[in-house]
Amino acid sequence: MIDVHCHLNFESFKKDSDAAIKRALSQGVRSIINVGTKIDSSQKAVELSEEYDELYAIVGVHPHHADKPGENWIQNLEELAKNKKVVAIGEVGLDYFKYLSNGIVEPKVQKEVFEKQIELAHRLNLPLQIHNRHAGEDIIEILKHHKNILRDAPGMFHCFAGSMEILRGALDLGFYIGFDGNITYKGLPPGESVSLPDIAKATPIDRIVTETDSPFLTPEPHRGTRNEPAYVIIVGNFIAEIKSLTFEEVRDQTTQNAMDLFGI
Ligand SMILES: [Zn+2]
Numbered sequence: 001m002i003d004v005h006c007h008l009n010f011e012s013f014k015k016d017s018d019a020a021i022k023r024a025l026s027q028g029v030r031s032i033i034n035v036g037t038k039i040d041s042s043q044k045a046v047e048l049s050e051e052y053d054e055l056y057a058i059v060g061v062h063p064h065h066a067d068k069p070g071e072n073w074i075q076n077l078e079e080l081a082k083n084k085k086v087v088a089i090g091e092v093g094l095d096y097f098k099y100l101s102n103g104i105v106e107p108k109v110q111k112e113v114f115e116k117q118i119e120l121a122h123r124l125n126l127p128l129q130i131h132n133r134h135a136g137e138d139i140i141e142i143l144k145h146h147k148n149i150l151r152d153a154p155g156m157f158h159c160f161a162g163s164m165e166i167l168r169g170a171l172d173l174g175f176y177i178g179f180d181g182n183i184t185y186k187g188l189p190p191g192e193s194v195s196l197p198d199i200a201k202a203t204p205i206d207r208i209v210t211e212t213d214s215p216f217l218t219p220e221p222h223r224g225t226r227n228e229p230a231y232v233i234i235v236g237n238f239i240a241e242i243k244s245l246t247f248e249e250v251r252d253q254t255t256q257n258a259m260d261l262f263g264i
């Protein structure tokens with residue numbers, strides 16, 4: 001299996017990212033992709049990717065940080081993205097959810113930063129890894145508007161949540177759909193009207209990729225503790241169950257999907 005989205009580059013793995021990487025690899029995880037959310041965490045993701053053959057990096061400015069991406073951020077990002085272990089531009093997109101720790105960045109500013117990064121992905125011929133929270137309609141509209149510069153395999157929506165219409169829009173544009181440990185949680189994702197298992201049932205297996213978003217979104221039965229890439233196997237097992245497939249079928253197909261999308 002492949003964990004296509006995690007943050008071993010974040011503070012909570014500062015002391016033991018090596019141990020978490022080794023646990024995942026020893027349990028059969030083939031590759032791990034660390035994702036930046038601003039310039040410094042993108043830089044850290046690139047550094048980690050250079051330490052292990054199995055690690056890759058995705059670099060970008062998250063919508064939360066769109067109001068202060070830093071001086072010359074797009075040039076700095078472009079420099080980082082030229083590293084050969086960088087497999088996509090992300091996590092980029094729009095986020096209209098009001099977090100306790102973080103207000104909503106002005107949508108106009110979020111859109112500008114997102115569009116600049118769509119153009120960067122086009123210049124470097126890299127796929128996009130999209131972050132969407134309660135902003136699916138605007139994201140689909142922006143992507144459609146840039147359809148002429150999207151790749152054939154344009155990217156993936158990470159940690160998908162949203163309506164069936166948003167799912168259809170993403171699939172129609174050629175995007176893959178990422179699921180995390182929160183697929184094991186009971187009920188609806190906050191503010192959404194469709195459950196994640198129902199979204200996964202409606203997504204063809206040849207368009208699904210698996211992720212953890214570690215250290216966040218720990219799957220059951222480990223909820224309440226720190227998430228880590230080894231738990232992507234739990235996500236695979238859960239998807240197998242809801243789609244009435246074997247674990248091996250899900251493992252092999254989602255691994256192939258991630259290899260195809262990211263060229264790894
Ligand atoms: Zn995200």
Ligand SMILES: [Zn+2]
Nearest residue numbers: 005035091213
């Ligand atoms: Zn993330």
